[in-house]
Amino acid sequence: MNTTPSMTLERQRADAASARRPEPKPATGSFQTVEPRLEIAPAGATGGELVDRYGEILTPAALEFLAALHDRFAGTRHELLAERLQTRVDAANGRDPRFMPETAWIRDDASWRVAGPGPGLEDRRVEITGPTDRKMAINALNSGAKVWLADQEDATSPTWANVVEGQLTLFDFLRGDLGYTSPEGKQYRVTAEETPTIVMRPRGWHLVEKHLTFHDRAGRAMHASGSLVDFGLYFFHNAKALIGSGRGPYFYLPKLESHREAKLWNDIFVFAQDALGIPQGTIRATVLIETIQAAFQMDEILYELREHCAGLNAGRWDYIFSIVKTFRSRGRRWVFPDRKAITMTVPFMRAYTELLVQTCHKRGAHAIGGMSAFIPNRRDPEVTERALAAVTADKRREAGDGFDGTWVAHPDLIPTARAEFDAVLGDRPNQVDRLRDDVEVAASDLLDIPSIGGEVTEAGVRDNVSIAIRYLESWLRGVGAAAIDNLMEDAATAEISRSQIWQWLDNNTVTAEGTRIDQTSIVRLMAEAVAALPRFEGDRFDDAISVFRTVALEPEFPTFLTVGAYARFL
Incomplete structure (x- = not known):
């Protein structure tokens, strides 16, 4: 793994450039403009359906209001993401990070x-x-x-x-x-x-x-x-x-x-x-x-x-x-x-x-x-x-x-x-x-991270793998808040678990027991975690493992685990 900052710089800058979108403005000259609009994607594997009472929320007037919001603010959103x-x-x-000198007048x-x-x-x-x-x-x-x-x-x-x-x-x-x-x-x-x-x-x-x-x-x-x-x-x-x-x-x-x-x-x-x-x-x-x-x-x-x-x-x-x-x-x-x-x-x-x-x-x-x-x-x-x-x-x-x-x-x-x-x-x-x-x-x-103290233990690594996979399985089934080991886990706590695994791998971390954390050991823990859980009809453990591999084991670090998982599975 061992991806250095310089190795990812070109990729990140390319991502930043692709994220930029100008604020939509009326075109001039020979370019024809259209009214901005917002519509429901066609029903299907990745589309929306107007079932039950959905039409009470997704009314024409509400969609028109959403279109107006996007017309005025979508461009700025893309710039800020860049x-x-x-x-x-x-x-x-x-x-x-620092306290910005250019805004000191606000603080003062x-x-x-x-x-x-x-x-x-x-x-x-x-x-x-x-x-x-x-x-x-x-x-x-x-x-x-x-x-x-x-x-x-x-x-x-x-x-x-x-x-x-x-x-x-x-x-x-x-x-x-x-x-x-x-x-x-x-x-x-x-x-x-x-x-x-x-x-x-x-x-x-x-x-x-x-x-x-x-x-x-x-x-x-x-x-x-x-x-x-x-x-x-x-x-x-x-x-x-x-x-x-x-x-x-x-x-x-x-x-x-x-x-x-x-x-x-x-x-x-x-x-x-x-x-x-x-x-x-x-x-x-x-x-x-x-x-x-x-x-x-x-x-x-x-x-x-x-x-x-x-x-x-x-x-x-x-x-x-x-x-x-x-x-x-x-x-x-x-x-x-x-x-x-x-x-x-x-x-x-x-x-x-x-x-x-x-x-x-x-x-x-x-x-x-x-x-x-x-x-x-x-x-x-x-x-x-x-x-x-x-x-x-x-x-x-x-x-x-x-x-x-x-x-x-x-x-x-x-x-x-x-x-x-x-x-x-x-x-x-x-x-x-x-x-x-x-x-x-x-x-x-x-920024005083070294003062935390503590160790990376084999139990801590195992817990992170197990918690992340179980939470992802729940999330993929549509349940975003899950009680796991008497703790309330949501997307934020799952993010800590998977990002720590990525960091420990990237730094060749050795546990307090003397075991080096590597891809082989994490894959073994993934298999053990799933084997210890009861399987049931409709479970999403296979997909959860696939997501976990992407967000914790790949050289590129996705900024949020939910982005790719949403695009692929929801």
Whole structure:
């Protein structure tokens, strides 16, 4: 393997060039222009179908709105994706992220503030995350959490059915008509007197929706943007209903790598509010800081979104993945130990979270903590006891550090998380007034990877292989959030597992037991992992192994495991 930065530079630059697309503009002179439009791809192996009630979401007016979004913003999206590729080339060749001198005026100006919470977002002490299928949505809405992160991103496998039916779930709930009957006949309904405020998370900028095709003014066809599709359909159908309910259209923005990407979202918000006749500033966004690049631009991201911003979230798992990905080929100094050794208490993670709280509070923004992966097991009291102890420690630390709220992935964890925040907040809705002037974080603190310590063990290698394959199998069947070994795994945690395998191979890593990690040993562990699992009709283990080989064993490192897997299999 041993791919050096220079070996991949030409390929990455070629990718960057191919990713660039100009903003569609009306042609002049002898070139004929056409009206931009967005249409459903023909039904078939990779096409979309208008089954059941899909036509209620994919209406002509909604598709026209999506086409307008793409007409104005698809070109900028492509330019920013090209900038991401160049940033990765720079990092591979030794250029570290930094606090940008050209935007120091934003960081140094103490006068500006963000819009802050909209109605229903003042108290966010416990947020429950989860996909938007009907059963999981009803459980979340009945959970007693303050906020439900309705996730169309890492907790959702983006099958055509999941994308459209997730929109139908939200559509029906906001019209008082959400129900579900299981195959066994069990009925689920929303019964809570007070339901959580919904904050919807669309897909990241790097993802497409291949079942919808955008035709630009020059007649060129391209896959639609997953971000614009998810945002656009939810906003178009539900913004006014949300406002009428006393809340509003609120969004979590994932995977941002720069303040320019934040500005693109802000421009989209301005356009969308004008298009639907909604007052400017009604939308509220919470940005996930889950890339190392974004960690150096938190002030700038808040500034670009200041008219629509409620806060930042510490997206811990994607953040760890981002660092492994960014520095994966920079030598042994950057090699990470076993995944379980990368905790929230290691120095570089402490620096990241403390800087996030400080940055948010000096700008009047909420700082929202991340999700502990531990989940309870109602059939195993010992597992539940360990999970509750781990979650208690995690949430006590977050509340003590100044976070205004936190995430959980299971309803049974809400009382535990709430108790820790209640102990700090009392009757206050948040602690934004706690400025954390005691925090001083330098660039070197955010990049202090060697201080993690720990080892790469044979058990850690085996766990990563097994977890990644089992998660991929689940994802390929359309289940994007999977309980594996009493941990909640989603796309972000699977990314850590496969990227660590790639890095260990690339650096000829030797385990603590003295075994060199090589392709032969990983292939053997793959076979052992699958052999130990029960096979069943319709399982996707063969496809999961194929995806894992591509994303963990090939010399070229795919930036996201979901991109190629989506193109091939969903």
